[in-house]
Amino acid sequence: MAVSIQSCIILTSEGLQVVGLSYIRDGVQVFKDFSLQSAASLIVLRGASGCGKTTLLKLLSGHLQPQRVEYMPSAKGSCLVLQEDSLLPWMTGMENICKFAKISSCEVCQHPMYKLISRFVDKKAYQMSYGQRRMVELFRAIIHRPPYLYLDEPFNFLDEININAVAPFLVELSLTGTTVVLSNHHKEDIEIQRSADVFKFDGKFPVNSIDCLSRQV
Amino acid sequence: MQTLNHKKIAQEEEQLPVLAKPNKKAPRISASLKLKILTAIGCLAGPAIWICLKHFDIVSDRYLPAPIAVLDAFREVEPNILVHFAYTSFRLVAGFIAGAVAGIMIGIFINRSESINRLLSPSLQSMRSIPAIATVPFFLLWFGFSEWGKIILVVTGIAFNVAIATHQVLRDIPEKDRILFKSFDIDPTTFVVQYSLPRIFEALLPTLRFSLTTAVGVVIVSELLGAQIGLGYLIQTSRSTFSIHVIFLCMLLLGVLNSLLDIALTKGWSRLVYWKSN
Incomplete structure (x- = not known):
């Protein structure tokens, strides 16, 4: 690729x-x-x-x-991203990204990697699979730069x-x-x-x- | 293309060992029904033993009233026993909720900085170690027979325990959360609604259940010494008139009240911490 x-x-x-x-x-x-x-x-x-x-x-x-x-x-x-899932389970994926990376949801949606998480980013973290949580964590770390x-x-x-x-x-x-x-x-x-x-x-x-x-x- | 030799397959199947046929009978009683039966037995065992003890006259009325006498006490008490029950319930619920909220807020406050923690913790620890029941005469002198005095008494009886437990929960942040906050340069004490409160709710239920029992004791003692209505007052006046069946009725109602509140607390808490049950 x-x-x-x-x-x-x-x-x-x-x-x-x-x-x-x-x-x-x-x-x-x-x-x-x-x-x-x-x-x-x-x-x-x-x-x-x-x-x-x-x-x-x-x-x-x-x-x-x-x-x-x-x-x-x-x-x-x-920034260190551990093996363990560190999303706060009571927040949605979008909230976990915006509140920690200190960016707006608009900036999140405009990122080219957003298409990989768009299907589930608005779910609460506890509702996501482990793979989906990992994708959100990686997105957050990448967009944080x-x-x-x-x-x-x-x-x-x-x-x-x-x-x-x-x-x-x-x-x-x-x-x-x-x-x-x-x-x-x-x-x-x-x-x-x-x-x-x-x-x-x-x-x-x-x-x-x-x-x-x-x-x- | 090979064709199947059905005769040979049938011969080979005949030589295979015959497996034991599985027991096709379904269990007579399911596991959940067994648990329900055991629960029902547990609830009915006490009354059943009580009825037996009185039916065979094993314990005299001086020590243990008859079940019928206790039920008759419902009609004897003036005002109605349920009015006394309502007053005690109100004081207990109001004091417990206010005490839990105050305790959580104090715990969050002393966690804001190490300076505040060092300044306030010694006083909190001292006040926590004073038995709430020992402060009842003090509150009676301050507030007399007022409702406010009893509610504040319950608040002080549980708030300090809840505060210390809250502070401990916030200090013991899991490693992965500490790394998370440090990685994104965020002070966890500033994330009160998004982080502190949910973490507190996750861990505080055992402390609150214990505090509920403490609150019941504090309410009853306050009513024993300084009230004109309530289950504690009823126990005190019944003691003076040797109405042991009324005392027994009050104790049963207190047990029912405590159990109902404990169930409500547990169920309500599981809804509050919805992410843990999924």
Whole structure:
């Protein structure tokens, strides 16, 4: 699927650089002098469950504090979308988007990605399926345009069609000033793979570095 | 194209082990009917035991009145027992609703900032630990026999507990919600209607049910000591005249009142928190 770039100006993001990160959780040294360098604006983290992907995303977004770090991007303004559904169930999808992203419903309807959620966005969140809630959350994160967007398993509960529908918008977001870092198990996201630096955790602790499987084309 | 050898298939089927035939009889009593029967037995067991105890004269009238005497008390009491019931119900319901609302508002207020919390929490904790019943004489001196005094007494009896519980609910925000608010740079204390109230409603039902029982006790004690109408007043005057059947009737009506309000609270709350039952 081709990426349609909405703007003629491609804003460069800062990529991602982490130097000397150390973090201990529940007595386990998860990261020790961990370093990661990528000039890409779209980064994919792969690895088995429990290898530290979510912990790294929480550290980068400032929700966990490392014991020591030499350099890490600022967490100010960054946005983290967890695996768990975080829509407020008593609000509609539209309210969840407008109240948190601080935009009007008109701006929501004008976004090109709106067609993917228009069928169910006016339902209360508790009435939506898990896949529909995930689509609304991704829409909200994308339309918010933070400087750093961290996504933990964003394609959970989504079928192949929806993954392929959402992926170009994430790619486009990464080309317009946002560094997107996501952890992912799915192999269907060909568009993402092609456009990203892909790193893989080996599952051993403490994590000192992670292998780069492929670089952004 | 292969043709089916029906003879061979039939021979192979004959050699298959014969499975036991399923029991085609439907259950005689469904599970839901069993539960209803058990509930009915639970409701009727107490009166049945009572009737047996009196029929066989196992307990004297001094300790346990006969069921007929209790039913006769309906006609004996002046004004009508239902008038007393209505006054007690009004004081209880008005005080409970006002106390719950006040408690929730106080809990939201002290959660606004850590400074307000540090300033007010010690006083709230102190007042919460004073038994509401112990403050009855104090309110009688202030308000006398007025209705306002009894309602305010119920309010103070439950509001502080509800406030502390509300504050605790708002402090214990789930991790995913904290991440959500931080990601979009929103202070959760500013989302009172959209976030705080629904979260409070989700978690507050056990505290409110317990507070309802406290409120019943506070109302009755206030009527015992300072009222001229109500079930508590009726209990007090019946004690003076050794009318144990009237006391028994009042206790039964209090039990009915508490049960009805508890059911109404639970059902109303499940409608308020509609997203959890779906």
